[in-house]
Amino acid sequence: MEIEASGGGSQDAIFQSNDNKFITDISRDGRWLLYTQNGQTTGNDLWILPLKGDRKPLPYINTEFAERLGQFSPDGHWVAYLSNESG
Secondary structure, three states: OEOOOOOOOOOEOOOOOOOOEEEEEEOOOOOEEEEEEEEOOOEEEEEEEEOOOOOOOEEEEOOOOOEEEEEEOOOOOOEEEEEOOOO
16 A cells, blocks of 8 residues: 555555565666566566556566565665575
8 A cells, every 4th residue: 555654644555465575675866666467387486566557567587496585675676586596
């Protein structure tokens, strides 16, 4: 839910889904939400959700390996994450 920091205003749903999702970070500029989602065939994947506009989720890293715990870099140009790709 999106709520004003002051506690005023109304509550708006940011994104609704029945899939398990774990929010791991929000970009410093407030434009992106980064989360881990468990894919049926790919295991854990990283997704981003724009917090402005149409709020359509986009796959950020979606591979046969497990990617999780993503964090935006302080300058917002990079994402660090854990993966089991190298074993």
